[in-house]
Amino acid sequence: MLMKKLHEMGVKSDHLYIAGIASIGLSFLSWLVSTRCEKAGLDRADRWGIFVGEWAPTFIALGNGLRTYEEEK
Known part of the structure; x- marks a missing residue:
């Protein structure tokens, strides 16, 4: 159902793969x-990096699911 909705919205699996790769870069950048820039210390920086870095597997997993859905169509 989610894959169908994403497909209907025009989202392609390649878009989600790019988002996954971009989130890895954004994780390092954050x-x-x-x-x-913050005086909060390394612990806070690590939490920011991990928070953003957790998006990558989600985007890639959604990309895999959407790729399968696209192949079935």
Whole structure:
């Protein structure tokens, strides 16, 4: 049902793969910016990096599911 809705909205599996790769880069960037610009310390920077980094597997898993749905169509 989710894959069908994403497909109807025009989302392609490649879009989700790109989002997964981008979130890996954003994870590193958010960690780096947090270490340089915040006085909260390394622990907080690590939490920012991990929080954003957890998006990547979700996007890639959705991309895999949508790829399967696209192949069936």
